[in-house]
Amino acid sequence: MIELKDVTIVAGQFSLSNVSFTIDAGEYAVLMGQTGQGKTTILEAICGLRTVASGQILIRGQDVTRWPPADRQTGFVPQDLALFPTMTVAEHLEFGLKIRKVSGPETAARVKELSSLLGVERLLSRSIDALSGGESQRVALGRALAFRPSVLLLDEPFSALDEQTRCEMYELLRNVTRSTGVTTLHITHSQAEARELASRRFLLEDGHVREQTV
Secondary structure: OEEEEEEEEEEOOEEEEEEEEEEOOOOEEEEEOOOOOOHHHHHHHHHOOOOOOEEEEEEOOEEOOOOOHHHOOEEEEOOOOOOOOOOEHHHHHHHHHHHOOOOHHHHHHHHHHHHHHHOOHHHOOOEHHHOOHHHHHHHHHHHHHOOOOOEEEEEOOOOOOOHHHHHHHHHHHHHHHHHHOOEEEEEOOOHHHHHHHOOEEEEEEOOEEEEEOO
16 A cells, blocks of 8 residues: 655655655556656655655555665666666575575575566576567566565556557566566656556546546
8 A cells, every 4th residue: 555645745846845645555546747747756755865854755554754764675776777887687686585585495486486587587697688678577567576565656657668568568567477476657758658558547637647547
């Protein structure tokens, strides 16, 4: 569950005021709106990368407004994926587990489980620069999900993909979110993407978030 209560965010000359909405546990929500409205700012606030001036952010009913990012149980896939060029695919999947000091055997088991779920078993030893766009998306998704987060945040993850690869990723995301039960908030400009994936849709317009009929 994700809940924002009267959240105000100030970033230089830009601000959002009194933003409120709730996404129930296990739901797949899409947040839409024109460029520059603050969609990414909201995601960054939820995962702790941006400070909230006032209001509350709750995850699974807990107020995490002042918590550091690593403690919030949020997996985040930014638009540019932010993959590490010096790491292999396997090292990306291990990353979140190692910084949380998960044991070696448990990490190995989780990497095996995730690589099978995401269809990247044959890619584990590859470097990032040897991957296609769709493969990179799978790795970024795996890194975000590796430590079993309560919440998954996706910032326009498919904007650079061709149509066939996007369709493959839609199916993958449906399977992954169903199997994990993770609560998901996904930013997109695509109505087709929203129709394919969302159980709920929200629109950010003029600083206000309102729910749309799916």
